[in-house]
C-alpha cells in the first residue's frame with residue numbers, strides 16, 4: 304500500500320476530547336433472525352466474525368436523527384450548549400440525502416444555528432478523519448469548539464439477499480466534542496491518516512452516484528447496496544490498522560506497553576485479534592463491542608469510545624489508541640491522553 308506523502312502533523316495548540324456520546328436504535332436483530340433471510344447460521348456468523356446481534360433503525364429513523372442524539376449526549380457531557388457549537392462534522396456513507404450534507408440536518412436538530420456543518424466521506428475511518436480535521440481547525444483558531452459524529456443507517460444500503468455482507472452491518476451513531484486544551488485531560492497526542500484509492504473496488508456501493516445513476520434496472524440488480532470482496536478486505540484491514548497503530552504510537556513517542564486501551568474499528572473479531580497479536584497487546588487492553596452492534600462503519604470507533612468512557616474503562620491519564628480502516632481504502636489512527 305502506498306503511504307501518503309504527509310499527514311497528521313501536530314498542531315501548535317493542543318486540543319482535547321471534552322465529551323463523548325452515542326446512540327443506537329432500540330431494535331435488535333439477532334443472528335437467528337438472519338437465518339430466515341439468507342443461507343447462514345448463528346454459528347457461522349459468530350465464529351467467523353464475533354457478531355451476535357446488531358441494531359436496526361426504524362423506518363423513519365435517519366442517520367441525522369441518530370447523529371443528533373449522539374451529539375446531544377456528547378455536548379451535555381462537555382457542558383457545551385447547542386447554540387454555542389461552531390463546527391459540526393458528520394462522518395457517514397449513509398447520508399439522509401446526497402445533498403445537502405447530513406450535518407446540515409444535525410445543525411437544525413441541535414439548534415446550532417451559528418455552526419458551520421459539513422459531511423466527511425471516509426467510510427469506517429470517517430470519525431477519525433473528522434477528528435483530525437476538527438482538531439486542526441480548532442488549533443488554528445478558526446473555531447472554538449467542534450462536534451464530530453460518526454453515524455450510519457447501513458441497513459438502508461445492505462443487500463438483504465447477500466449473505467456475504469448482510470450479516471456484518473448495523474446502525475448507530477457516536478460523537479465527541481472537541482475543545483482547546485487548557486490542561487492535559489483528553490488531549491489528542493498524535494494522529495495519522497492514509498488512503499489507497501487503487502483498492503477502491505474492494506468495498507463500495509457502486510450505484511446511486513453519477514457513475515451508475517438510480518434506474519429501475521440498477522435497483523433491480525441491487526447496485527445501490529454494499530458490495531465487498533471480504534477476504535481481500537480482511538488482509539488489507541489487518542495490515543493497514545497494524546501500521547496505522549504503530550505510526551500513531553511512534554508520533555506520540557509511546558510504546559505499546561504505555562497504551563492503556565486500544566479502541567479499534569469494530570468489523571470482525573478475527574481482524575481485531577490479528578492486530579492485537581501483531582502489536583503484542585493482551586486481550587484486556589482491546590475494547591470490543593461488535594458482538595452487540597456489528598460493523599457500524601463510521602460510527603463504530605465513536606460508539607466504542609463513548610462506551611469505554613462511560614463505563615469507566617478509560618481513566619484520567621490513560622493513553623488510548625483509536626484505529627480504523629474502511630472503504631477507499633482508508634485508514635486512520637490517533638493517540639489520546641485521557
Ligand code: COA
Nearest residue numbers: 342343344347427466467470533534536537570571628629
Ligand atoms: N453464512 C454462511 N456462509 C457464508 C456466509 C454467511 N453469512 N458468508 C460467506 N459464507 C461462505 C462463503 O460463501 C464461502 O463459501 P465457499 O467456501 O463454499 O465458497 C465460505 O463461507 C468462506 O467465505 P470467505 O469469504 O472466505 O469467509 P471469510 O472467512 O473470509 O469471512 C468475512 C468472510 C466477510 C466475514 C471476512 O472476510 C471479513 O470479515 N472481511 C472483512 C470485512 C470487513 O472488515 N469489512 C469492512 C471493512 S471496514
